[in-house]
Amino acid sequence: MNNTVNKESQDYTFEIISGSLIFKTESFKAEKRSVLHSGVYNREVASAFVAAGAACSYFAAFALSGRLNYIHYAVTAVLFAVFYPLSWLFIFKRPALAVFLNNEKAIAAIAIKGVFRKKRILRTLSQLRDVAVAHVKIEVGNPDGVAFVEKIALQHGTVIPGLGVAQHVYAVEFVFDDGPVVVYCCGDEDKAAKVCSGFKDYLVSA
Structure with a gap:
């Protein structure tokens, strides 16, 4: 190779x-696919829901208080723009796996990295x-x-x-x-x- x-x-x-x-x-x-097919509901959609929820909550709070003005529209848009990538990167980030093999040292290492936890498996060949x-x-x-x-x-x-x-x-x-x-x-x-x-x-x- x-x-x-x-x-x-x-x-x-x-x-x-x-x-x-x-x-x-x-x-x-090997996981069961959700009833909500990946073509309908995926990480992009889920992240958009979270971002929209955060932005709409802010907007609704000021709208109900009667103190709504143009700055709140701008902040709502900024909140959506910020929360969308953050949700994608951290909340809905998929775990990753890495395999390390070395014939000379006769070792096999498997590392799994999730959002909040890491796991490592170390074995000899x-x-x-x-x-x-x-x-x-x-x-x-x-x-x-x-x-x-x-x-x-x-x-x-x-x-x-x-x-x-x-x-x-x-x-x-x-x-x-x-x-x-x-x-x-x-x-x-x-x-x-x-x-x-x-x-x-x-x-x-x-």
């Missing part, structure tokens, strides 16, 4: 730095039994909710593709002596296999 970043995917990167492999991604959790792809099928847990959302969407002339369909997730796992650790998840089996091969190619290159 060359000293270059793999840019074939937008949700992960492989890089070789001084003989060490570094893998980064935000896609490492002798404790790594395999790197494998596991298949997980996630069924819809609330069919009544799905039917309700579909009904509302149809009333507005909107079709939400994939809503209510079972999810097939392919998880790349590091299988250690004390159990597996998921380092990457996606809905494409070939893509997961490619990530798995990237790790294995490095490990056998020693």
Whole structure:
């Protein structure tokens, strides 16, 4: 593997730095998709709701007091502009995972960084039994909710593709002596296999 970043995917990167492999991604959790499909409700929309809520609360407070003037309109706009990126960066920021492998030192480190907590797993390569792809099928847990959302969407002339369909997730796992650790998840089996091969190619290159 060359000293270059793999840019074939937008949700992960492989890089070789001084003989060490570094893998980064935000896609490492096999979770149920919300009834509110990602095409309808996502981080951008959620951040906009928070920003609008903060701005409208300020505006409403002065409007109800009868002391509203042009400066309050300007401050309302500024509050929205400030709270939107802050919500995106901190409240709705997705956790990130990084894998560090070093054949020479025979170590495997996995770091998970969230908004408020960090976790680190450190193992030796002798404790790594395999790197494998596991298949997980996630069924819809609330069919009544799905039917309700579909009904509302149809009333507005909107079709939400994939809503209510079972999810097939392919998880790349590091299988250690004390159990597996998921380092990457996606809905494409070939893509997961490619990530798995990237790790294995490095490990056998020693």
